[in-house]
Amino acid sequence: MDAAFFDRWSLEYDEDVIACDEANLYPFAGYRRTLETLLNEIQTKPGARVLDLGFGTARLTKKLYEIGYNISGLDFSPEMCRIAQEKMPKARLFCFDFSQGLPDVLKDKRFDIILSSYAFHHVPDSLKHERILEWYSVLNPGGMMLIGDIAFLNEHALTLCKGDVGGEWDEDEDYMVFSSLQPAIAHLSPRYEQISHCAGILTVHKV
Numbered sequence: 001m002d003a004a005f006f007d008r009w010s011l012e013y014d015e016d017v018i019a020c021d022e023a024n025l026y027p028f029a030g031y032r033r034t035l036e037t038l039l040n041e042i043q044t045k046p047g048a049r050v051l052d053l054g055f056g057t058a059r060l061t062k063k064l065y066e067i068g069y070n071i072s073g074l075d076f077s078p079e080m081c082r083i084a085q086e087k088m089p090k091a092r093l094f095c096f097d098f099s100q101g102l103p104d105v106l107k108d109k110r111f112d113i114i115l116s117s118y119a120f121h122h123v124p125d126s127l128k129h130e131r132i133l134e135w136y137s138v139l140n141p142g143g144m145m146l147i148g149d150i151a152f153l154n155e156h157a158l159t160l161c162k163g164d165v166g167g168e169w170d171e172d173e174d175y176m177v178f179s180s181l182q183p184a185i186a187h188l189s190p191r192y193e194q195i196s197h198c199a200g201i202l203t204v205h206k207v
């Protein structure tokens with residue numbers, strides 16, 4: 001899915017996603033629980049500097065912005081950027097493709113929270129561990145990386161979901177499979193929590 005796809009989806013995105021979650025359907029079953037869980041985790045670090053990768057309509061980040069968090073973010077859809085900037089006028093938002101790396105302007109910045117909700121599946125599998133290592137490098141000691149997304153503990157769980165949804169399965173997405181990703185980032189001691197049959201959260205703490 002390219003930026004133009006998300007530009008077109010931006011006005012209906014919130015409604016579509018909530019309806020899918022309420023019906024407990026792939027791909028957004030567990031969406032609100034995932035965002036609530038992320039929010040609760042982040043609130044253990046009041047006023048933190050947050051970098052949100054793929055902020056979309058800023059559904060989650062706006063809540064943090066309103067209670068005093070310092071928000072930076074990347075999203076490659078100009079429409080999503082416009083909507084989010086309107087909701088968070090003082091946030092430092094950049095229209096940028098995060099799958100290839102961080103923009104120069106952020107490489108020397110440091111954050112307490114690296115957040116990504118429902119966007120990591122747009123990073124190709126072959127680049128996922130590289131992105132995690134790069135994002136980890138801009139985390140402050142004591143900081144935390146939280147990636148909530150359509151995700152599975154292992155290939156078996158993914159195959160079960162794929163079988164259940166049949167023709168609805170989106171072959172273009174690279175959903176995170178924790179057991180496949182874990183070896184390349186094992187030295188970061190990642191934790192994974194399954195939130196619904198198709199949603200999960202990867203957490204990495206920086207000591």
Ligand SMILES: C[S@@+](CC[C@H](N)C(=O)[O-])C[C@H]1O[C@@H](n2cnc3c(N)ncnc32)[C@H](O)[C@@H]1O
Nearest residue numbers: 006054055056075076077097098117118119122
């Ligand atoms: C499904 S939406 C998730 C939005 C929001 N984080 C949420 O939880 O509702 C995915 C977002 O990631 C953005 N995105 C997808 N691929 C991207 C990429 N390669 N670089 C930057 N943004 C990307 C899209 O424009 C979209 O806003």
